[in-house]
Amino acid sequence: MVTDLLEEAGEVAAAVKGLEGFKPPDKPKTKEMLATELSDLLYIIFVLAEHYGINLEESFLQTVNDYILRFIS
Numbered sequence: 001m002v003t004d005l006l007e008e009a010g011e012v013a014a015a016v017k018g019l020e021g022f023k024p025p026d027k028p029k030t031k032e033m034l035a036t037e038l039s040d041l042l043y044i045i046f047v048l049a050e051h052y053g054i055n056l057e058e059s060f061l062q063t064v065n066d067y068i069l070r071f072i073s
């Protein structure tokens with residue numbers, strides 16, 4: 001699963017690089033392609049969290065809260 005996660009992260013990176021023109025892709029990248037790759041990555045993250053019995057929603061909300069507190073202090 002971790003290798004799947006890394007593979008999907010690489011596909012997200014390739015889509016962003018293509019959109020930003022850093023590396024001309026074989027096939028032009030679109031925002032829809034980036035959305036698909038981000039969704040693939042998110043899916044793997046959810047599967048990994050589920051595998052380890054992690055409540056990702058709870059953990060994510062805590063992380064967002066931590067960021068908010070960091071920005072306002």
Ligand SMILES: [Mg+2]
Nearest residue numbers: 008011037040
């Ligand atoms: Mg993908």
